[in-house]
Amino acid sequence: MRAVVLLPGMLRAQAGGRARLVVEIGEGATLGGLLDALAEQYPALERRLRDEQAGLRRYVNFFVDGQECRHSGGAATPLGPEAEIQIIPSVAGG
8 A cells, every 4th residue: 555645845855855755554554654654764854744752743734635634633543545645834924
């Protein structure tokens, strides 16, 4: 099984300039497990997505198959076959 991770422009530099990452996942995979796999390949990206306790960063939104995951399990959100994960950091300014 595999999952596709879609990255916005502001995170692509931490992933070698790639907008789309394909990650092999096993049966019963979770968002947290996917982030663990990403951390091995892209350590700089890991620091932008999770905090020091491996929790999802507060101002980064994770959508699994179009559903925001914070209210459906956070890092424990299950991933189905061919899951699509979209990562969208919050943008602030004034």
